Amino acid sequence: MSSLNAVFDIAKSALMATQKAMNVTSHNISNANTDGYTRQRAELTAKEPVIYGGLYFGTGVDASNIQRVYDSFNTIQLRTSVSLLSRHETAGGHLSGLEAVMNGLDGSSLSTRLDALFNSFEEVATNPSSYGERSALLANANALADSINTIDSGIRLNIANINGTIEGKVDEVNSLALRIAELNGQIAGTELAGIAANDLRDKRDILLEDLANIVDISVTENGNGQADVFLGGSFIVAGTRTSGMSLAADPREPESYNIILNGATINSRISGGSLKGDLEGLAYYQGVHDKVNLLSASLVKEVNQQHAAGFGLDGSSSTDFFAPLSVYTRGSVSNSGGAIVSSAFVDDLSQVTLDDYEIRFAGPGSYTVVNTSTNMVVTGGAYTSGNPITFDGLNVTIQNSPLAPAAGDRFTVSVMENAARDFSVAITDANKVAASSTAAGVPGDNANATALADLRDALTVEGATFGSFFQRVVTDLGTEVNNVKLNARAQKAYSDEIRAARESVSGVSLEEEAINLVKLQRAFEAAAKVMQTADQMLETLLNIR
Amino acid sequence: MRVTQKLSYDTYITNMMRQQDEIYRLHKQLSSQKKVSAPSDDPVNAHNLLTSRTLLSRFEQFDRNIGYGKSHLGMAEQALDSAKDVIIRLQELAVTAASGTSTADTRNNIKTEVDNLFDQLVSIGNTNYDGRYIFSGFESGTPAFDQTGAFQGDANVQSIRVNLSSSVAIGANGGEVFSGANGGIDIMAAVAAFSTALGANDGSGIQSALGSLETSFNQVSNAVSDIGGRVSRLNSAAGDISVYSLELKSTISGIEDVDMAELVTDLKAGEVAMEAALASAGRVFRLNIFDYL
Numbered sequence: 105m106s107s108l109n110a111v112f113d114i115a116k117s118a119l120m121a122t123q124k125a126m127n128v129t130s131h132n133i134s135n136a137n138t139d140g141y142t143r144q145r146a147e148l149t150a151k152e153p154v155i156y157g158g159l160y161f162g163t164g165v166d167a168s169n170i171q172r173v174y175d176s177f178n179t180i181q182l183r184t185s186v187s188l189l190s191r192h193e194t195a196g197g198h199l200s201g202l203e204a205v206m207n208g209l210d211g212s213s214l215s216t217r218l219d220a221l222f223n224s225f226e227e228v229a230t231n232p233s234s235y236g237e238r239s240a241l242l243a244n245a246n247a248l249a250d251s252i253n254t255i256d257s258g259i260r261l262n263i264a265n266i267n268g269t270i271e272g273k274v275d276e277v278n279s280l281a282l283r284i285a286e287l288n289g290q291i292a293g294t295e296l297a298g299i300a301a302n303d304l305r306d307k308r309d310i311l312l313e314d315l316a317n318i319v320d321i322s323v324t325e326n327g328n329g330q331a332d333v334f335l336g337g338s339f340i341v342a343g344t345r346t347s348g349m350s351l352a353a354d355p356r357e358p359e360s361y362n363i364i365l366n367g368a369t370i371n372s373r374i375s376g377g378s379l380k381g382d383l384e385g386l387a388y389y390q391g392v393h394d395k396v397n398l399l400s401a402s403l404v405k406e407v408n409q410q411h412a413a414g415f416g417l418d419g420s421s422s423t424d425f426f427a428p429l430s431v432y433t434r435g436s437v438s439n440s441g442g443a444i445v446s447s448a449f450v451d452d453l454s455q456v457t458l459d460d461y462e463i464r465f466a467g468p469g470s471y472t473v474v475n476t477s478t479n480m481v482v483t484g485g486a487y488t489s490g491n492p493i494t495f496d497g498l499n500v501t502i503q504n505s506p507l508a509p510a511a512g513d514r515f516t517v518s519v520m521e522n523a524a525r526d527f528s529v530a531i532t533d534a535n536k537v538a539a540s541s542t543a544a545g546v547p548g549d550n551a552n553a554t555a556l557a558d559l560r561d562a563l564t565v566e567g568a569t570f571g572s573f574f575q576r577v578v579t580d581l582g583t584e585v586n587n588v589k590l591n592a593r594a595q596k597a598y599s600d601e602i603r604a605a606r607e608s609v610s611g612v613s614l615e616e617e618a619i620n621l622v623k624l625q626r627a628f629e630a631a632a633k634v635m636q637t638a639d640q641m642l643e644t645l646l647n648i649r
Numbered sequence: 650m651r652v653t654q655k656l657s658y659d660t661y662i663t664n665m666m667r668q669q670d671e672i673y674r675l676h677k678q679l680s681s682q683k684k685v686s687a688p689s690d691d692p693v694n695a696h697n698l699l700t701s702r703t704l705l706s707r708f709e710q711f712d713r714n715i716g717y718g719k720s721h722l723g724m725a726e727q728a729l730d731s732a733k734d735v736i737i738r739l740q741e742l743a744v745t746a747a748s749g750t751s752t753a754d755t756r757n758n759i760k761t762e763v764d765n766l767f768d769q770l771v772s773i774g775n776t777n778y779d780g781r782y783i784f785s786g787f788e789s790g791t792p793a794f795d796q797t798g799a800f801q802g803d804a805n806v807q808s809i810r811v812n813l814s815s816s817v818a819i820g821a822n823g824g825e826v827f828s829g830a831n832g833g834i835d836i837m838a839a840v841a842a843f844s845t846a847l848g849a850n851d852g853s854g855i856q857s858a859l860g861s862l863e864t865s866f867n868q869v870s871n872a873v874s875d876i877g878g879r880v881s882r883l884n885s886a887a888g889d890i891s892v893y894s895l896e897l898k899s900t901i902s903g904i905e906d907v908d909m910a911e912l913v914t915d916l917k918a919g920e921v922a923m924e925a926a927l928a929s930a931g932r933v934f935r936l937n938i939f940d941y942l
Binding site: 136137200203204208209215216219220223226227229230231232233234540544545546547548549550554557571572575576578579581582583585586589600603604607608609611612613614615618619622 | 650651652653654655656659660663685686687688689690691692695696698699700702703706707709710713714717718779780781785786787788789790803805807808809810816905938939942
């Protein structure tokens with residue numbers, strides 16, 4: 105079979121293969137700066153030889169395959185580190201935002217205003233009969249109230265924003281899952297036909313990385329080349345099928361979402377991605393919000409109690425300095441009975457604990473009151489519609505509307521819930537500031553003003569003074585912000601390394617491609633020369649007469 | 650390691666951003682003159698900073714309290730000093746009236762002056778400062794003495810905070826100093842008795858007035874030195890406060906104020922690193938295989 109015709113075929117195969125390789129090289133060059141592109145390589149193999157006259161003769165070259173230069177372990181590493189990085193960066197963003205809301209070190213911070221309030225009480229103690237000092241006290245108290253209200257509204261706004269972000273992310277996860285499933289279908293279809301679906305795989309890797317950016321996933325490739333994606337142990341993409349992620353309100357915490365996948369709540373199983381960062385930020389916001397509420401409620405409780413004991417310049421007594429604590433109640437969303445809370449108020453401020461409570465119904469006729477902070481049963485008894493339930497200084501009335509409560513129904517009772525939002529100064533007339541401790545002591549008695557000023561040193565909030573409690577909150581927050589920033593920086597360095605490693609393996613080197621270009625050009629020229637030479641030889645043969 | 654163009658560009662951008670971030674941070678410190686603007690900038694010292702500031706604001710308040718207390722005590726001291734002068738004059742008059750040469754007529758003349766001095770004592774007892782009768786106790790809205798010299802206030806003295814643990818009474822109680830409420834002599838009554846004795850030309854009454862005026866003088870004099878003692882207590886408290894405040898201010902400044910020399914050096918170093926990065930990038934990007942093929 106060794107014939108000149110065969111040489112033609114061999115030269116032809118070389119021309120064809122070189123053109124194919126050229127095609128791949130130019131594809132590489134054009135995608136040198138495309139994100140997520142994996143360089144490709146034309147695999148050239150020698151064609152099957154033929155035996156002729158007892159000898160093996162080669163039959164030329166074939167571009168048998170176009171391969172991605174790809175390290176699958178590196179891709180998995182990259183995905184994991186992207187999840188962690190976006191988690192830390194997102195949480196860091198939220199915590200920095202919270203730090204800005206708390207405004208801890210600024211001259212107008214809550215800490216400064218607390219100092220100013222107590223300094224004002226002392227100022228009134230110095231000059232109890234003077235109107236000026238009293239009116240300055242009210243101004244400082246109002247400034248403190250503004251500060252607390254601003255922090256509260258800032259926290260509430262940001263909590264709402266984070267929840268909005270979570271909603272958006274869940275939509276994005278679902279749409280990414282759909283597109284991944286669609287690509288799974290296309291890749292399986294292409295590769296069943298024996299063709300490597302290189303660019304489709306690149307596209308899928310980009311989508312998977314986008315998904316990992318939002319939530320940590322694990323990916324396994326099945327026999328058809330389809331990527332199955334699992335999230336917290338539960339599948340979100342299986343081949344060409346997807347499972348939708350959804351949100352439901354948390355019955356315990358109305359400001360939080362439960363993230364639901366395949367019928368289960370997976371909040372605690374999410375450990376990476378910006379969604380985790382959002383959940384962490386949310387938890388921190390709620391924790392700090394609770395502390396600000398606790399501080400506000402304690403201020404109202406302690407200052408009002410002491411203030412009510414004294415006498416104003418006009419002889420008034422039992423006056424509220426700050427607006428009294430309101431009692432917040434909420435029926436659980438899973439309540440099946442028909443009872444509602446018709447009234448709730450503070451009976452005896454001195455007995456109020458600032459803990460949260462739950463009134464739980466064992467049936468339509470009996471209830472127990474549980475302190476959810478200590479998990480102790482406070483009281484309980486037979487339920488009569490409209491009869492007030494009193495415990496720890498609170499008075500709550502539940503009545504049938506018109507149906508009775510059902511077994512398992514719960515009502516949350518809290519004086520803290522809105523304490524920061526509702527924090528305001530009740531006194532408007534400076535003469536009612538109770539500086540005197542006795543009715544007869546007016547106007548020169550400063551004992552009650554001194555007692556009010558001394559509250560700054562009383563260990564009233566979780567074993568700390570008002571000032572040091574707030575400072576602790578701010579400092580803890582600062583430490584946390586710093587930690588998260590350090591984590592994010594370390595993770596950024598690590599993922600930059602992995603990205604560099606990926607780029608090193610799969611990135612397009614223009615030098616390499618330029619040399620390939622020259623190499624292929626020379627090969628093409630040589631093959632053409634073979635063809636020309638064979639042609640001349642054939643012509644020589646044909647010219648033999 | 651295989652180095653691609655994209656890798657060098659990306660690395661260059663990352664490093665550039667890091668340098669710029671560092672320079673931005675230093676510039677921010679330079680313009681605000683503060684190296685700590687949020688607790689997270691220095692969590693370890695943030696708590697110290699906050700407690701120092703709170704303490705400083707309390708010391709400033711103590712300083713204001715002391716200032717007020719000193720002017721209050723100064724006012725009381727001045728009033729009691731004039732009361733002493735009045736009593737000395739009364740003693741001189743008593744000595745003159747008691748001498749054997751005094752007649753009923755001269756004693757009557759002296760009585761006129763004594764009555765005036767009595768009124769003066771009452772008005773000293775009713776000294777008013779900043780709208781408050783300083784000798785009335787807590788009844789600071791009521792004059793301490795009526796026209797007859799009877800005390801109308803109560804037995805209290807106002808105290809103010811001067812440091813974290815102690816208070817100082819910032820005045821004297823009229824009932825105690827003038828009316829002898831705590832076992833002393835009722836000066837007003839003594840002067841009134843002296844006046845009566847003069848009017849009645851009562852020699853032995855005048856003699857006993859000599860004794861009671863002596864006791865009165867001592868009583869007021871004791872009150873004055875008592876006030877003097879408290880003023881010096883306030884002064885030493887103020888001295889302590891200025892020392893503590895200075896210390897706190899230097900602590901606060903040490904935590905939050907920038908060290909200019911260090912900052913400028915760091916900034917210079919950052920700029921040099923930035924220039925080096927720019928220069929190296931320029932060189933690397935000029936290398937191009939297509940120039941050689």
